[in-house]
Amino acid sequence: MLEQVNPTVIPVPFGAAETRAPFRQERWIAPQMKFLPPSQWRVAAIRVIRGCLIVAHELPDGRRQILDVLGQGRILFCPMLALGTATAYSLTYTHIEKLEPQTNHEIIEEARQLALKRAYAHALLLGRKKSTEKVATALLDLADQFARNSGGQMRPSFPLYLMRSELADWLGLTLETVSRCINEFKRNGLISFERTDRITIREREALRILADGCMPSG
Amino acid sequence: MLEQVNPTVIPVPFGAAETRAPFRQERWIAPQMKFLPPSQWRVAAIRVIRGCLIVAHELPDGRRQILDVLGQGRILFCPMLALGTATAYSLTYTHIEKLEPQTNHEIIEEARQLALKRAYAHALLLGRKKSTEKVATALLDLADQFARNSGGQMRPSFPLYLMRSELADWLGLTLETVSRCINEFKRNGLISFERTDRITIREREALRILADGCMPSG
DNA sequence: CGTAACTTTGAAGCGGCTCAACGGATGTGG
DNA sequence: CCACATCCGTTGAGCCGCTTCAAAGTTACG
Numbered sequence: 001m002l003e004q005v006n007p008t009v010i011p012v013p014f015g016a017a018e019t020r021a022p023f024r025q026e027r028w029i030a031p032q033m034k035f036l037p038p039s040q041w042r043v044a045a046i047r048v049i050r051g052c053l054i055v056a057h058e059l060p061d062g063r064r065q066i067l068d069v070l071g072q073g074r075i076l077f078c079p080m081l082a083l084g085t086a087t088a089y090s091l092t093y094t095h096i097e098k099l100e101p102q103t104n105h106e107i108i109e110e111a112r113q114l115a116l117k118r119a120y121a122h123a124l125l126l127g128r129k130k131s132t133e134k135v136a137t138a139l140l141d142l143a144d145q146f147a148r149n150s151g152g153q154m155r156p157s158f159p160l161y162l163m164r165s166e167l168a169d170w171l172g173l174t175l176e177t178v179s180r181c182i183n184e185f186k187r188n189g190l191i192s193f194e195r196t197d198r199i200t201i202r203e204r205e206a207l208r209i210l211a212d213g214c215m216p217s218g
Numbered sequence: 219m220l221e222q223v224n225p226t227v228i229p230v231p232f233g234a235a236e237t238r239a240p241f242r243q244e245r246w247i248a249p250q251m252k253f254l255p256p257s258q259w260r261v262a263a264i265r266v267i268r269g270c271l272i273v274a275h276e277l278p279d280g281r282r283q284i285l286d287v288l289g290q291g292r293i294l295f296c297p298m299l300a301l302g303t304a305t306a307y308s309l310t311y312t313h314i315e316k317l318e319p320q321t322n323h324e325i326i327e328e329a330r331q332l333a334l335k336r337a338y339a340h341a342l343l344l345g346r347k348k349s350t351e352k353v354a355t356a357l358l359d360l361a362d363q364f365a366r367n368s369g370g371q372m373r374p375s376f377p378l379y380l381m382r383s384e385l386a387d388w389l390g391l392t393l394e395t396v397s398r399c400i401n402e403f404k405r406n407g408l409i410s411f412e413r414t415d416r417i418t419i420r421e422r423e424a425l426r427i428l429a430d431g432c433m434p435s436g
Numbered sequence: 437c438g439t440a441a442c443t444t445t446g447a448a449g450c451g452g453c454t455c456a457a458c459g460g461a462t463g464t465g466g
Numbered sequence: 467c468c469a470c471a472t473c474c475g476t477t478g479a480g481c482c483g484c485t486t487c488a489a490a491g492t493t494a495c496g
Contacts (some may be wrong), residue, residue: 116337128277349483
């Protein structure tokens with residue numbers, strides 16, 4: 001079911017022991033593991049209990065588009081991994097659980113609706129937003145997904161599981177542009193960070209306005 | 219359920235007679251009609267029998283992203299029209315039918331899967347493709363949806379229900395760029411047209427290669 | 437005809453990309 | 467412990483593809 005892609009890329013060893021292992025209800029997976037297509041392991045959906053997965057799609061010449069970033073509670077639809085439609089990776093140690101379609105039908109249905117809604121919102125971002133709007137939107141989305149602590153309330157800081165290049169591939173930018181936007185936000189006091197992989201939201205409302213491209217009133 | 223937006227824009231007269239009319243299983247709708255949110259008329263999904271619908275999302279400052287173009291057989295998910303998530307319009311006289319979720323559950327499920335798959339493919343287009351690749355991809359997609367005749371075989375020409383500005387809003391470009399690409403394709407013999415609203419595909423394979431951004435072999 | 441809506445085409449400008457260099461953090465081996 | 471390599475992030479300079487702005491062409495319709 002999984003395949004390590006550390007440090008570079010990716011022959012597909014279908015014979016790996018992981019592939020044929022019986023799928024337990026829950027398991028941990030390491031960073032930089034790639035999910036194999038579902039023909040190898042019959043599971044319809046996987047829920048993230050803790051950690052971070054990304055869903056991506058590549059052009060044959062290497063251009064990559066990251067389609068979604070999945071944090072706690074989000075669901076990965078395994079049929080999307082077939083046919084070269086998409087591939088999924090873990091970005092950190094990630095705790096997942098298998099969802100049986102019979103018993104979790106309602107949940108899977110809802111998650112598919114959410115996935116489509118997010119895909120539509122992201123299409124607006126990719127097609128019509130400027131670079132600063134894109135980065136602001138992304139930071140707020142990641143804060144929503146990864147800044148909740150155990151009690152459910154929002155902390156101002158969150159782990160950034162994506163590198164600059166991954167943010168770029170998610171937002172349809174280059175890593176340099178992402179870096180410039182993030183550091184501009186930092187200079188302006190909208191966010192702060194010391195390590196590059198943990199961001200603190202300082203001015204949520206200002207970021208929100210930036211992300212939406214205009215004042216909510218007009 | 220519907221609202222006319224001809225010729226410009228769009229107050230939302232919820233009291234219009236259309237809104238309260240009982241929803242029949244099938245009906246025709248005129249061009250430039252806007253679908254009202256589903257709280258006004260309890261239907262989960264609508265299938266296009268003939269014609270063309272678009273699903274779009276707007277930013278408050280007027281920027282617009284067209285999310286999908288629906289031809290024969292495609293299904294519109296009415297819950298997406300709620301909450302300002304998206305709006306749907308007819309681009310021509312369009313024959314639609316209501317799908318009851320109880321009896322058409324399987325079909326609706328499949329259509330949702332297809333919608334997500336198309337949304338992901340479109341994200342790749344918006345985020346990572348060049349303008350010529352975008353336009354080539356769009357023309358092939360529209361040909362697939364609108365060039366099938368009654369027997370199901372593919373004709374080389376099809377009606378282009380979208381204006382240049384709508385193609386632009388679908389592809390994340392400006393209408394001028396779309397026009398330049400289309401006319402470049404015409405000069406190169408990849409397509410031909412006399413009226414602007416009907417396109418003939420001349421070199422499908424060459425367009426395919428353009429659309430995918432590289433040769434299938436490399 | 438005359439107007440309105442849409443399309444085409446040209447010219448100029450700019451936002452984000454490309455290319456390049458540097459810096460900081462981490463890991464490794466002598 | 468330091469020298470060195472690697473990986474990722476930052477920053478600058480120049481360029482290019484697409485946008486913006488402008489004007490003319492085309493089609494439909496009264």
